[in-house]
Amino acid sequence: MLKRSVTSSIARALAGIVILSVLSTSLALLTLSGSLRDAEMINFAGSLRMQIYRLAWDLDTRSPELEAHLHYYQQSLNAPVLQHLDRFYVPENVRNRYQQLKLSWPLLREDLNSGNPGRYSQHVVHYVGKIDRFVYDLQRYAERKMQLVALTSAIGFVAIVALAFWTIRLTRRQVVKPLNHLVVASRYIEQGNFNYPPLDTSLANELGLLANTFNRMSGELKRHYSELENTVKARTADLMEAHQTMTILYEASQALAVSSLGHPTITQVMEIVFTRARLTALRLDVGESWQIALGAPRPDKNWQRLTLQQENQPGGELSWQEGDREPPAPLMQSVGNLLSRAIWIHQAQKQQQQLLLMEERATIARELHDSLAQALSYLRIQLTLLKRTINAEQQPAQQIVSDVDQALADAYRQLRELLNTFRLSVDEACLPAALQAMLTPLKQQTSAEINLHCSSGFDALTAQQQVHVLQIVREAVLNAIRHANASHIEVSCSTQDNGEYQIVISDDGCGLTTIEEPAGHYGLTIMHERAQRLGGSLQMDTLPTEGTRLQLRFPSQTTDTVAD
Structure with missing residues (x-):
């Protein structure tokens, strides 16, 4: 005191x-x-x-x-x-x-x-x-x-x-004297020796209180040192176990990396785990096509089971009987994840041909737009000539011609918009400037207020990524201008803590009664395709009279190497 x-x-x-x-x-x-x-x-x-x-x-x-x-x-x-x-x-x-x-x-x-x-x-x-x-x-x-x-x-x-x-x-x-004693004691503790000369704790002042506190602190530190030594020993044992786990996972990963995925490769991975972990028996059951069993099961030992997950859904089971000692739970969990992922990739490879076919058809669909432009122009010219040859008294024929003319005008306008979208280029070095340059002509087409908010971090986007983003934003803003009757349109670009990019296009228009795209319109479908090419996702939220909100999220690095 x-x-x-x-x-x-x-x-x-x-x-x-x-x-x-x-x-x-x-x-x-x-x-x-x-x-x-x-x-x-x-x-x-x-x-x-x-x-x-x-x-x-x-x-x-x-x-x-x-x-x-x-x-x-x-x-x-x-x-x-x-x-x-x-x-x-x-x-x-x-x-x-x-x-x-x-x-x-x-x-x-x-x-x-x-x-x-x-x-x-x-x-x-x-x-x-x-x-x-x-x-x-x-x-x-x-x-x-x-x-x-x-x-x-x-x-x-x-x-x-x-x-x-x-x-x-x-x-x-x-x-001075108590401070000298404290300095000597601190040097003892600095060398890891807690048997320092006794301090004078009888002083009824700050130095006495400090000496008491120092003694208590050194006692706690000595106890922590002892606990730390025991913890180091335990952690050393854990590290040895983790080393064994990492060795098994490394060899399994190497086997998966150097060979094409298939039944022999999965069997090789299971043999590595069976041998290194010294298991009595090991079995993999994934449907009827993936049933692999190693070792001789013993009836006096219990089976340990692990459910494999594929796309957050149960996709099979990995079971084993331990040998001389029980394998670490993280090891078997990691092996299960590795096998599940390898099987999923193998199944995904089978779907690659279908994806290539879909990609080729999408490319053909884009190329058809240029040929359709000439055909639509020719039809409009022929329709104009047809109008001149029909008498004014033929009202039903005039109405039909007008309807066809309107349909051709709408088709031609939509085609021109698609062509403008496909011809969109990136003239600016960074996304905010490119977005501003793209939105400037759109502002002249509407009385709605269009605002752009961009945070930093978009300089690392490649030109292909910028083209995809610009086309998605342009299509969303055009939809808000033409169909939503909005008075305010907001475009917000930001980066998330996990490194993902987020772009939100929102308006205060009339909204949509459904997010299903009408027949004969492909704007939303193309936007979703572009989001997938970016390696991200596109989400649309809308309610009647409450406006529409379109959110694009994609990672900083994608595997898309195909330019539109």
């Missing part, structure tokens, strides 16, 4: 030194200030004696200056410097001497005024004696003040030196 703060004690000692210095200095200065006019007082007192004798001379010689000298003496006797002697701190004998002079002066003044030199001479000797004693007392008074200044300074100096020595001794005993 902290009873006496060493900092407070030192602070009080330093404050005492300052106070003593101020008091001794102030008292000395005050005494000296009171002695400034002592010499003047002694001179005035000494001049009184000379003036008394001069008055006696003037009386004997009948000097005409007697009145002037008499008046001057009266002024000297009542001089302001001598009036200060009436203060309470002036010694009583000095005040009495001065009062006696003032009381005896009227008698001498009567002698002077009567013109009787003999009588004045009788009294002047006694009066001069009083002046001498007054001057002597003034001198002693001035000397005592100087002695008081010297004594005060000496006492203050001695007290300050004593207090300074006491402060130094207190600091050495309660600060």
